[in-house]
Amino acid sequence: MSMNNQIVVVTGASSGIGALAAQMLSEQGATVILAARSMDKLEAVGARMKGPHKLLALDVGNDASTEAAFRQVFAEFGRIDCLLNNAGYGKFEYCDEMxxxxxSEMMNVNYMGMVRCTKAVLPYMKKARAGRIVNVASIAGKIGTAKSTAYSATKHAVIGFSDALRQEVREYGISVSTINPGPIDTPFFAVADPDGTYVNNVKWFMMKPERVARAMVRAVEKGPVEINLPWIAGVGAKWYHMFPRLANRLSYRMLNKK
Structure with missing residues (x-):
């Protein structure tokens, strides 16, 4: 799918991989709607945009905000060709201490936020019998580790929702993709890992945000079922689910770095 004149909504576009993906899509000719709660941060990202774009105040964790924001987009543009659900956050803590x-709040933003945005665009995409939905999940949604019970559950929900939705909308010409990255060098960890323990332990494995943003753009263009990053993490996830008992025993020390 050529990006020329495509209307693409990117949630969580005020920083990190969302902001980078929005910039890349704009450079390829898309009209990008950058959506997030902070207009100040969105304005800073928008100032770097080279192509057509719009800034949109949107709190995906709130029903009224989501409904109003998407009504505004449809009123101005008449359609949305692709929804890139990227908004989300994480906090790492032991289950009994969280x-x-x-x-509840993490599930509300990471999972229900994606559901709200998806439900806002689906009637229009089904009527047009075309569209793409790209959901940013995580390898954490495939392999759970200590201190990520809350976060992994939200991303597991994103993957399950995406798999089921893909079956529902296939006959309408709508594709549903998931992006499942491992740790990325972004401001995400300022909240998830404020003391820096996890970042220090996995620094060698962390990906540059540009790499993940390029994968997000590729998903918008081509509509793959899923993209796992890095590829070795995708292989590890498959191995984990094929041999869960063995994988759990062998990977305990390697994976629990939080």
């Missing part, structure tokens, strides 16, 4: 409200 407050219940943190579990």
């Amino acid at each position: 407050p219940l409200n943190e579990f």
Whole structure:
């Protein structure tokens, strides 16, 4: 799919891989709607954009905000060709030490936020019998590790939702993709890992945000079922699910770096 004149909504576009992917899509000719809660941060990203774009105040964790934002987009552009669900955050803590409200809020943003945005575009895409939905999940949604019970659960939900939705919308010409990256060198860890323990332990394995952003753009262009990054993590996830008991025993020390 050529990006020329495509209308693409990118959530969580105020920083990190969302901002980079939005810039790359704009450079390829797409009209990009950058959506996030902070207009100040969005304006800073927008100032670097070379192509047509729009800044959109959107809190994916809120029903009214999501409905109003997408009504605004459809009123101005009449369609959305691709939705890139990237908004989300993480916090790493042991299950018994993580407050219940943190579990709820993380699920509300990471999973229900994606559901809200997807439901906002689906009626229009089904009517057009075309469209692409790209959901940014995580390798953490395939392989759980200590101190990520809340975060892994949200990303597992994203992957399960995407797999089921793909079957629902196939007959309408709509593709659904998931991006499952490992650790990325972005501001994500300022919240997820404030003391830097995890970052220091996996620094050698962390990916540059440009690499993941390019994969997100590729998913928008080509509509693959999923992209796992790095590739070795995807292989590891398959091996983990084929031999869960053995994999759990052998990978315990290697994976638990938080």
